[in-house]
Amino acid sequence: MGTVHARSLDPLPMKGPELGVQADDLDVGDAEYEPQQEVLENKDVVVQRVHIDGLGRTKEDFLTYEIADVFRAKNLIDVMKKSHDARQRLLRLGIFRQVEVIIDTSHGEDALPNGLDITFDVKEFRRLTGSYNTMVGNNEGSMVLGLKLPNVFGRAEKLTFQFSYGTKETSYGLSFFKPQAGRFERNFSVNLYKVTGQFPWSSLRETDRGISTEFSFPIWKTNHTLKWEGVWRELGCLARTASFAVREESGHSLKSSLSHAMVIDTRNSPILPKKGALLKINQELAGYTGGDARFLKEDFEIQLNRRLFWDSVLSASLWGGLLLPFGDKPTSIADRFYLGGPTSVRGFSMYSIGPQSEGDYLGGEVYWAGGLHLYTPLPFRPGRGGFGDLFRTHFFLNAGNLCNLNYGEGPRAHLSRLAECVRWSYGAGIVLRLGNIARLELNYCIPMGVQSGDRICDGVQFGAGIRFL
C-alpha cells in the first residue's frame, strides 16, 4: 500500500500519511527526485489514457475532477508527481481503502511512441462499516454503536450515525456530509443530534437536541464555516444540593443561531506544533432566526510558534471572548464562558474561576486568557527518533480572567475590570501527544492571583484534551 509502480523504471520512494510516523514531521520535499532528474527531465511524454480500476458504486464523473491534472503532465517526473498528487486527492475523499498507481507505456492502435497510460487501481470501502465500543467512567457505563456509510450515493457523500446507550444517559448523532465535486474543501453537512452533558462544576445537567447545517469553504488561505443551528436545550440540576442560582436556570429554551467561523492555520501540526501560527475567529448571532436565546457571541484564539535552539519551541497563545445579550433577558448559564483547568489556566480546577454561587460556577460574559510555553525534548532524549518523540517537557506561564460586565459602564470600565484580579499560574510538566488530535499533560502548577471562590489545584495536575492554551 502506498507505492507507485512505474514499470521499466526504478520505483521512486513515495511517502504517504499512513506510515507510522506523523506525515507533518517529515519534510517531504522535491529533493528526493533530484538524482534521476537529469536522466528523465528532458523526455517529453503525453498522458494518453487514465483508467480507474475497481470502481463499484463510485460515479466516474466525480473522480475526473480529482485526476484531471494528470493529463497536464509534460514529462515523466511530472507524471509521477501529478499521479502521486491525484492518489492523495483520491485517498482524501475517504471512499477508498487503497489506491495504487500504475504507469505504463501506451498500447493499442493509436498509441504514441511517448504516450503513457496511467491506471489507478482502487479498492472501495464497504458500503456499511460499523463499530461497537463500551465505555466506563464517571460512575457510568455506556455502550456506543457507530454506523458509517461512506460514499452513499457514489459521490463521496458520507452518512454517519452514532448511538450511545448509557446507564444514565442516551445520546445519538446522525450526520450527512457532501463535498463539492473536485473541491473537497467546499462541503456541506447536516447534523441531527441529542447530547447530554453533566457539568459538576456548575451542578448542571444539560440535554441538547438539535439540528445544524454547515457550509465550509476556503477563501485564499483562510477556511470559513457558515452554520445555522437550532437547539432545544433542557437544563436541570445535577443534585438536590445545587445552588438556587443554578436552579433558577432550569427549564427549556430554544436557541436558533447563525454563526461564522474563520480559521487560518499555518502550523505544521495541531498538537505540539514546531512552527506556524493559528488564528481562529468565531461569531454567533442568536435570536434573529427565532428561538428565545438572544445574544451575540464573539470568540477568538491566536497561537504563534517559533523554533528555538536544540529543538525547543516557544509558543504563545491568547484567547478571548465576549457575550452580549440582546433585550432584557439575561444570558443563560449554557451560553456563558468558563475558564480554568488543566487545558486553559493551569493550576485551577476545571472551569472554577470567576462568578459562583454556593460553590457552583456560573460562568462569565467576557474572558481572556494567555499562555506562554517553552517546549523542549525530554532531558537526555530517551527513545529519540521513535516513541520518545511523542513526549515533550514544557515550562509554562498562564494568565486569564473571567467576569460579567455591566454594559452601561462603557469600554474603559470593562477593560479595567478585566485587568484587575488577574489569575495566573506557572509551572512545568510533561506533554504526551496522542495521535494528531489530542494530548495529555502532567504538570506541577503554582497558581497565583487566586480570588475568593476560585477552586485551585495546587501541585500536580493531570489534563487531557484537544484544545490547549
Added chain:
Amino acid sequence: MSLAAEAFVSQIAAAEPWPENAILYQPLREDQILLSDCASSLAVQAYLRMLGLPVRVQCRANAEYMSPSGKVPFIHVGNQVVSELGPIVQFTRAKGHSLSDGLDDVQRAEMKAYMELVNNMLLTAELYIQWCDENTAAEITRPRYSSPYSWPLNHILAYQKQWEVRRKMSAIGWAGKTLEQVYEDVSQCCQALSQRLGTQPFFFNKQPTELDALVFGHLFTILTTRLTTDELSEKIKSYSNLLSFCRRIEQTYFESQDRDSQLGASDYSKGPSLM
C-alpha cells in the same frame, strides 16, 4: 444525598426559625398557570397563611422545572427548597409550626383519608379535564402551558406533557372514563366533603387544618376559573356549605390579612374573588 445526610440537613433546618424572606414559586399567573397547579399553589398559600407564616409569591415561567420534584408550587426557605403540600406540611412541622397538633389519632387518620380523597379525586379530575378532554386541552390547556416558549418548542412541550398525563391516567385506570363519569366522581367527592363539614366552620370544628387548606385551594380555584363549560363549578355550587366554607377562608385568611398588613396585590396569588 444519602438518607443520613438528608436527615441531618432537615435537623439543621428545624433549628432555624421561619425567615421573613420565604418565597413561593409558581408558574405565570396571567398566561401560563393551569387549574390544577393553581389549586395546589393556592392550597399551600392558604396553609402558610393559616399558620401565619409569611411567604411572597413569585411567578416564573420555568417554575415546574425549578422544582426538585417537577411539581409546583415549591417554597424556597433559607437555603432549603421544598415542593408540594405534603412535604411542606412536614417541613413546617419540623420548624415547630403545625395545624393538626390538636387532633387525636383518629381525627388525624380521618384527616389524612380526606386529603387522599381530595388528591385522588379532585386533583385527578382537574388533570383529566385539562389534558384528556380534547376541547379543553386544545382551547385552554396547551396554549396556556406552552405560552412562554417559542415555536416549535411550544408544541413539543405541550404534547409531551399531555402524553405524560394521559399515560398516568391510563396507569390509574382513568383513561377509559368519559367526561360525565369524571363529573360524577367530582360530585361524589364534594358530597363526601359536604357531609363531613356539615355546619362546622372547618372540617375539624373550630380550628383549620391542612385539609381545610387543601379543600379550599381546589374548590376555590375550580369556582373562579373559567373553563370551556361551567359544569365542573356547577357541581360544587350545589353544596352551599362548601361555598360558604370557601368564602369564610377567603375572608379570614386572604382579604382581612391583606388589609391588615397592607400587602400589595402582587404578594398573593389567589386570583379573582368569590364575592
